[in-house]
Amino acid sequence: MLWVDKYRPRRLDNLILNKHIGEHLSQLVKTGDCPHILFYGSPGVGKKTLVIGLLHQIYGDGVEKIRVETKPWKIQLPSRTLEVELTTLSSNYHVEMNPSDVGNNDRHVVQEIIKDMAKSRPLDIQGQRSFKVLVLNEVDRLSKDAQHSLRRTMEKYSSACRLILICNNVSKVIDPVRSRCLCIRVAAPTQEAIMSMCQHVAGEEGLKLPEGLNTRIAAASDRNLRRALLMLETCRAAKYPFSDDQPVQLTDWELYIQEIANDILGEQSPKRLFVVRGKLYELLTNCIPPELILRRLMLELVKKLDDELKHQAAQLAAFYEHRLQEGQKHIFHLEAFVAKFMSEYKNWALMAFG
Amino acid sequence: MAPSLFDKGKQKSSEAHSSSEQPWVEKYRPRNINDVAHQEEVIRTLEKALQTSNLPHLLFYGPPGTGKTTTALAIARQLFGPSLQKARVRELNASDERGINVVREKIKGFAATSVGQPVEGYPCPPFKLLILDEADSMTQDAQNALRRTMEAHSKVTRFIFICNYISRIIEPLASRCAKFRFKPLHLGVMDARINHICSAEGVSLAPKAMETLGKVSGGDLRKAITCLQSAVRLRGSTVEPATILDVAGAVPGGVTTSLLAACQAGTFANIQEAIRNLIAEGFPVQQVLLELQTAVLAEGGVRDLQRARICHALGEADKCLADGSDEFLQLLSVASQVQQTLCSTA
Numbered sequence: 001m002l003w004v005d006k007y008r009p010r011r012l013d014n015l016i017l018n019k020h021i022g023e024h025l026s027q028l029v030k031t032g033d034c035p036h037i038l039f040y041g042s043p044g045v046g047k048k049t050l051v052i053g054l055l056h057q058i059y060g061d062g063v064e065k066i067r068v069e070t071k072p073w074k075i076q077l078p079s080r081t082l083e084v085e086l087t088t089l090s091s092n093y094h095v096e097m098n099p100s101d102v103g104n105n106d107r108h109v110v111q112e113i114i115k116d117m118a119k120s121r122p123l124d125i126q127g128q129r130s131f132k133v134l135v136l137n138e139v140d141r142l143s144k145d146a147q148h149s150l151r152r153t154m155e156k157y158s159s160a161c162r163l164i165l166i167c168n169n170v171s172k173v174i175d176p177v178r179s180r181c182l183c184i185r186v187a188a189p190t191q192e193a194i195m196s197m198c199q200h201v202a203g204e205e206g207l208k209l210p211e212g213l214n215t216r217i218a219a220a221s222d223r224n225l226r227r228a229l230l231m232l233e234t235c236r237a238a239k240y241p242f243s244d245d246q247p248v249q250l251t252d253w254e255l256y257i258q259e260i261a262n263d264i265l266g267e268q269s270p271k272r273l274f275v276v277r278g279k280l281y282e283l284l285t286n287c288i289p290p291e292l293i294l295r296r297l298m299l300e301l302v303k304k305l306d307d308e309l310k311h312q313a314a315q316l317a318a319f320y321e322h323r324l325q326e327g328q329k330h331i332f333h334l335e336a337f338v339a340k341f342m343s344e345y346k347n348w349a350l351m352a353f354g
Numbered sequence: 355m356a357p358s359l360f361d362k363g364k365q366k367s368s369e370a371h372s373s374s375e376q377p378w379v380e381k382y383r384p385r386n387i388n389d390v391a392h393q394e395e396v397i398r399t400l401e402k403a404l405q406t407s408n409l410p411h412l413l414f415y416g417p418p419g420t421g422k423t424t425t426a427l428a429i430a431r432q433l434f435g436p437s438l439q440k441a442r443v444r445e446l447n448a449s450d451e452r453g454i455n456v457v458r459e460k461i462k463g464f465a466a467t468s469v470g471q472p473v474e475g476y477p478c479p480p481f482k483l484l485i486l487d488e489a490d491s492m493t494q495d496a497q498n499a500l501r502r503t504m505e506a507h508s509k510v511t512r513f514i515f516i517c518n519y520i521s522r523i524i525e526p527l528a529s530r531c532a533k534f535r536f537k538p539l540h541l542g543v544m545d546a547r548i549n550h551i552c553s554a555e556g557v558s559l560a561p562k563a564m565e566t567l568g569k570v571s572g573g574d575l576r577k578a579i580t581c582l583q584s585a586v587r588l589r590g591s592t593v594e595p596a597t598i599l600d601v602a603g604a605v606p607g608g609v610t611t612s613l614l615a616a617c618q619a620g621t622f623a624n625i626q627e628a629i630r631n632l633i634a635e636g637f638p639v640q641q642v643l644l645e646l647q648t649a650v651l652a653e654g655g656v657r658d659l660q661r662a663r664i665c666h667a668l669g670e671a672d673k674c675l676a677d678g679s680d681e682f683l684q685l686l687s688v689a690s691q692v693q694q695t696l697c698s699t700a
Binding site: 028040041045148171178185187223294295298310314315319322325 | 447574576634674687693
């Protein structure tokens with residue numbers, strides 16, 4: 001098992017980070033009342049961990065008996081029958097899914113499942129909870145249609161089904177949905193917190209983690225605990241005992257983007273653009289999200305630029321990222337960003353150095 | 355406020371244990387149009403309609419949380435009473451399938467059927483009500499398909515459209531309806547309602563809490579009530595202003611001040627670092643932009659032209675965010691533009 005999963009707290013009481021949120025949540029459950037909840041925060045800050053803890057707090061051990069199902073849903077629309085296949089994680093008490101996996105049909109699937117759940121109320125012998133929980137991941141990637149259809153559904157079926165929504169980007173969740181939820185912001189751990197967590201995990205594994213390496217892992221993790229722990233484990237696989245100056249291995253795609261950034265800064269010509277395009281394609285075919293590529297590429301470029309150009313790079317990246325969200329083919333917009341940046345860079349170089 | 359409403363709530367809670375879990379928004383939804391807060395003109399007109407048992411097609415529009423759906427449901431209730439409501443009233447909203455096919459088949463079917471016998475004690479006018487909630491999310495085609503249906507069956511069916519943006523309703527439909535605008539609630543009205551709920555639920559508000567509630571909700575009563583309930587659920591029955599800010603997802607003042615300071619002082623590295631932390635803390639960026647705007651407008655020593663440029667940049671970024679752009683990139687771009695504007699002499 002990966003360390004990330006091995007040391008994930010499974011109870012609200014065992015939380016180390018976000019302890020105050022855990023306390024509030026368990027108080028919430030104790031009053032017997034559970035509203036719809038929306039967790040938001042950047043990746044790797046512990047949203048999912050909170051959900052797991054919360055579910056356990058509500059239902060007890062039974063919730064950990066999980067089955068994975070890939071079920072074909074047959075949904076009867078007025079005009080046609082829609083067949084979609086969706087993988088869900090479920091226990092007797094809850095269902096978890098990634099509705100955005102089904103693309104444009106997400107709206108029908110969400111409704112169908114909620115209605116399905118609302119029909120079959122859990123028969124609990126102790127009779128403590130009369131509702132089931134539906135956990136929706138990546139709500140920010142749900143289509144607007146689907147979010148709108150959630151509005152009334154959330155109210156109508158609230159007695160039988162509670163929603164727990166998880167998202168990164170809360171701006172993408174429409175207001176009416178937000179106003180129906182208890183919104184909980186999960187802040188990223190500070191660098192010190194990450195260092196102490198790494199130290200803690202290393203201690204549990206019986207490893208000695210030198211301070212210098214720990215600091216560099218924490219710095220490279222970008223306040224993302226999951227990333228930090230994965231890096232730690234990679235370092236362990238690469239070399240043990242740890243040495244203080246051991247390099248922290250970045251992921252392949254990050255190195256690849258670094259390479260692209262160097263290519264762009266090295267030469268600005270259509271020929272080079274062609275080379276870069278090939279590399280961008282490579283990244284896209286490996287399922288790296290285009291927003292992430294653009295963001296990372298901008299950050300890499302900015303490292304090596306003058307202040308004046310940094311501003312331009314940031315503004316260009318924002319502009320083309322917006323285009324990318326509106327458009328269909330991601331490669332066009334990535335490439336447009338590279339081309340525009342190259343031309344700006346060249347102009348600037350000509351002005352500065354003649 | 356109406357004590358009858360209250361007693362009902364109590365009875366229910368003894369009946370079913372689920373009513374304590376009901377959101378307060380639903381629990382305290384007015385059942386009678388007289389209880390709908392702050393929409394006097396609308397209510398007066400509708401009361402007339404109730405007395406004469408004659409109703410035109412209606413179109414309610416206005417910002418969220420002002421009582422549009424509540425009013426529609428209350429009219430239905432008062433006209434037909436609980437027993438007939440099932441047969442005479444049909445509510446369709448965005449969570450129901452509402453494409454053109456549904457309009458052609460279901461809505462037309464419902465609209466065309468004739469009405470049954472009235473019951474005692476309620477006006478029971480000889481028509482049915484079709485409530486189309488969140489009508490702005492209906493497609494143009496579906497709306498077009500409704501035009502003739504509305505006229506053809508106006509003898510037996512009245513339509514109520516509810517929407518946030520009247521501009522999304524096609525003109526031919528809008529012109530067939532009596533339009534009512536629901537205005538955002540102002541603080542005084544909201545206070546009364548919130549106090550009523552507080553006393554019913556045994557909640558005490560700390561001083562200033564009401565003010566904060568009004569500020570974060572911006573005239574949206576549903577939001578205010580949800581905030582209140584969330585705050586109570588989180589921290590128990592005494593509500594502090596800080597708790598309300600917390601659950602409402604508001605951004606603490608210090609955050610924007612430091613961002614603005616980074617913009618004013620420094621180099622690109624300053625803002626990059628400030629924004630990286632801000633995103634990591636998970637603050638909603640649209641909120642940050644709003645606060646930033648307030649901060650920039652309040653800031654002394656900024657010329658009008660600069661302010662205008664900054665506001666322009668903020669507006670662009672807000673639109674991009676609404677389209678689903680990346681928060682980090684947008685905020686970085688805004689901050690970079692703010693920095694350039696503030697530091698330039700032009």
